[in-house]
Amino acid sequence: MAVSSDSILRFHQKIFANHPILELENGVSRIAVGAGGVSCSTRKLRSKARIGAKAVAEARVKGLESFKVNLDLGLDAVAEKELREKGFLGMRKTKLVCTIGPACCSLEDLERLARGGMNVARLNMCHNTKEWHRDVIKKIKRLNEEKGFCVSVMIDTEGSQIHVVDHGAPSSLKAEEGSVWVFTAQKFEGSLPFTIRANYEGFSEGIMVGDELIIDGGMASFQVVERMGNDLRCKCTDPGLLLPRAKLSFWRDGKLSHQGLPTISEKDWADIDFGISEGVDFVAVSFVNDAEPIKHLKNHISTKASRSIRVLAKIESLESLRKLEEIVEASDGIMVARGDLGVEVPLEQIPAVQEEITRICRQLNKPVIIASQLLESMVEYPTPTRAEVADVSEAVRQSADAMMLSGESAIGSYGEKALSVLRMVSNRMELQCHEENRQNALHQPCLGVSLPDRISEEICNSAVEMANNLGIDAIFVYTKHGEMASLLSRNRPNPPIFAFTDDNDARMALNLQWGVIPILVDLSDDMESNISKTTDLIKSKGMMKDGSSVLIVSDLTPSCATRTAFQSIQVKTIV
């Protein structure tokens, strides 16, 4: 559904009067959309219900005009708009990551996603050319500069995965039970019937007759019936679809047979150096099995890059679950990559695994992204399934730092709408958690070892407890590298955390942290002047009402020796 500026939207949805589950907001208007078509479970019936039901809501949709650039404050345009419209306590806490692909790569598309709340744009280096990725990165930086957005850029490595590069058809192919196919790494002209080309020369190394070949984690299965040099002849044992870039995994006696491929391949190193030179903010590493590649990459970045780039580890293998704590400790954040994780871990275990990873990240104070298939049906359809909404709600309830769209934004027709579903479901569940005051129940174990670190941590823990107990409107924190902001975020406070920093890298990294609104400002050693300057600015923009209460945490360290003296908590009522 294309929503143009100032158009009238008509929602053909059956409303179950008092049970709105989604609120789509566009500009000033609010449209409550009910649980339409609950009784229609199949996709066909759902779309029929959509067409047949009566129009129940109309709204005037406001476009970009209401966005003002507010570069002098260093607060991004989306946060500013949200603050004006919803007040401090209505600001969204869960961050949103969108995978950029052909369906959303024009400047206008990217602007719509930024306006819709995209905090981080993800580029999956598996796909497309460097030129294409460079162009997208440039567009995002341009939007940030010219339109006052604050969207960070993440590249995601391909890793040494084996996938189909050519299966002879433009879209999907059906493999019938008993049909025999040849898997090869040889290049060939045109297309050969029942022949599938894999991307990696050594794909069949160590594979034996009798091994099982699983496509895309279970879309279809084959058994290896013959080796012909490096090619494999395989018989389909479980029929299903072969997508154009389907992933291949080989299994023997219930275990993966392919091991020993490097986590960061030659191509990945080249992509990472490309990311460094293009000034990305995050590198997400695929198929991390232990802390070693993360440490290696962080070393590489610190010697090669002139600025700080955060390294995220993707948890998507059985092995990574065994080494989870060391991986979380070594990295700057985690992605629960449920797509590939579901290939190695039985599907029924994925929800518990997700919850456990999220818990450990919270304990160790690292941001965590829940990724893959959150709103998968929206790749094709304009409304999510009820089950998808439940999955998204659960990620928010677990207070994950961020949620990610993959195909929904990269190739789907409803990317912007999928983003609005994430936004609205987040708002709703966050409000519920807030009302139940659930955050208070989650006391976290102590992290710090040195006395100054323990002091910072205790200050942040106490600050959040105070803010919640006093019903404070907003927390302001003055932070150099973002550490204090993240320690506050770890406590999942009710009010939003405005993190003032003069370090742009810290600002872009904080974009991934729950409840933190990073703001770039010039800071001085004089804390009182920082506080009055920033509160005056926010007030003068009309974003803070008289009587608003702000809890202020400061941690600027002009000299290490006197560090603790500069840490403080103050409560201010704005007059």
Ligand SMILES: Nc1ncnc2c1ncn2[C@@H]1O[C@H](COP(=O)(O)OP(=O)(O)O)[C@@H](O)[C@H]1O
């Ligand atoms: N940069 C891109 N160019 C073309 N297609 C892309 C790009 N990024 C993502 N896609 C498409 O979107 C789908 C979902 O993205 P993602 O989940 O990142 O990849 P994958 O399915 O390969 O793990 C991909 O399968 C691919 O078809």
Ligand SMILES: C=C(OP(=O)(O)O)C(=O)O
């Ligand atoms: C996010 C994931 O990784 P990719 O899309 O790169 O396969 C995943 O496997 O869920």
Ligand SMILES: [K+]
């Ligand atoms: K990837």
Ligand SMILES: [Mg+2]
């Ligand atoms: Mg993956």
